[in-house]
Amino acid sequence: MRILVVGAGAVGGYFGGRLQEKGVDVTFLVREGRKKQLDQTGLVIDSVHGKVTLTPKTILSGEEADAFDLILLSTKAYHLQGAFDSFRQYVNEKTAILPLLNGISHIEQLAAEFGQERIIGGLCFIETTLDQEGRIIQTSPRHDIVFGELSGEKTDRILKIEDAFSGTKSVYRLSDNINQDLWNKYLFISTMSGITTLMRAPIGPIREMPSGRATIEKLSQEIISVMNKMGAPLPEDIAALQLNQIDSLGYSMKSSMQRDMEKQLSVEADHLHGYVLTIARKEQIPVPVLEAVYANLKVYELQLQKDQ
Template sequence: MRILVVGAGAIGGYFGGRLMEKGEDVTFLVREKRKQQLDQDGLVIESVYGDLKLKPKTLLSGENAGSFDVILVSTKSYQLNGAMESFRSYVSENTMILPLLNGYAYLDKLLSEFGEERVLGGLCFIEATLDSSGKILQTSPAHDLVFGERSGEKTERILKLQDSFSGTKASFTLSENIEQEMWNKYLFITTVAGITSLFRSPIGPILEQEHGLKTIQKLLNETAAIMKEIKAPIDINIEETQLKRIIGLSYGMKSSLQRDMEKQQPTEADHFFGYFLQHAAEKGIEAPVLSAIYANLTVYGAGLLPLK
């Protein structure tokens, strides 16, 4: 299969690199600066599962390359509009679009632009970052990508994609219930990103504090209550499950949103927390911890210098 990875950042670069390592036909759609970096230094990954240095195929938006069988989208949610324009010409009638974005609101944009039949469900769990030299640093055991038809069907095309994704050093898993898994992850990542950005700390020191743990529990309960009110397909005992998972995280674990703040970059505050607070207001649900997190990120965002 011809695979197009939109961007070569921490997530797309890592999973695309593992597919390249296996021998799959992978191309990275990048901007000029990243293309120059990759042409000069290669795609460099330092990982607990083994380091890689690869010479990737790259593509600039607008260049002629025909259509691709699958397009893997792993941009920030606020970059989605620009990303869609960059890969639109590489979409054909049979192209599968696999988004790995945070949140859920982005899905409506993709469906509106490309149609129900082209958009798969997807998510990933990975702690990775891009350093100043363009190197991808993958630092914890989790490097999981989950995908599937949003209907849950095992279609011919999704089984073909499963075959392409199999046999890599990363974990690619076909799900028959991807919608539920996406919402479950949304709860998890909202809690972890929210709490680490609020406390400006890795998860370990927060869990050690009595009131830190209580705040995590309150945030889980607030977010799950909103999800249940809007009929999201989450697990029945999701709060308990996710709390156990959070408690089991490595001591120094940081969310990608927290890392963005440390780099003085924009965050996905609206896509994580603004989305839920809008629904909470419509349903008359009090969400004080979510509100505090959103206010914290809004104040932070207002202080950022305009991007050049």
């Protein structure tokens, strides 16, 4: 299987690197600056699961290459449209596209651009970042990918993807109900990123304070109420499941959105919280904590624009 990883950042670089480490045919679609960096230093993964330096195959957008069997997409939502144009020429009728973005609206965008039949449902759980030298740093143990056909079928192509991930130094799971998994992750990441960016703190100090824990619960309940109105396939005990997941996180765990804010980078406010908030306002569902989360993120974005 020939795999094209769009970008070689903290997520795509990590999982693409683990695939290459196993011996899978992986190519990274990168920009010129990242290509020069990788040519000089290699693809460096500094992880609690083992450090490795790889010599990656790279291409720039527009370079000639045959179509790929699988495109692994882990770009930020605000770069999604540009990413479409960068890899469009490497897609043919047999290409599958596996996005690892947070949220849900990108599935519709991908289907509109490339056809529903090409899209695989996917998500990941990992805490990684790029340091100033371009190394991929992972200090917490979780490095999971969950994927599956949106139809729930066990197709030939999904079994080939499973085979590609099998034996890598990452945890993978072929899901029978990826739609439910996607909505569960969306709820989790919206709650986790919302509360940590609002409080400007890791999850531990927030949840150990009674008022902080109450705010976590309130935000989660608000988002659940909106998702239920949207017809999301959430399990009946989703509220308890989400709180258990929050409680299982390490004390110093931060959301990726919080880390992006600390680095003065763009955030996915509209893709994550704004998408749910739009539905809440349309359906007249009161969501005061979600409103505060979104306002906080938009104020940050406005200040970021002024500072640039």
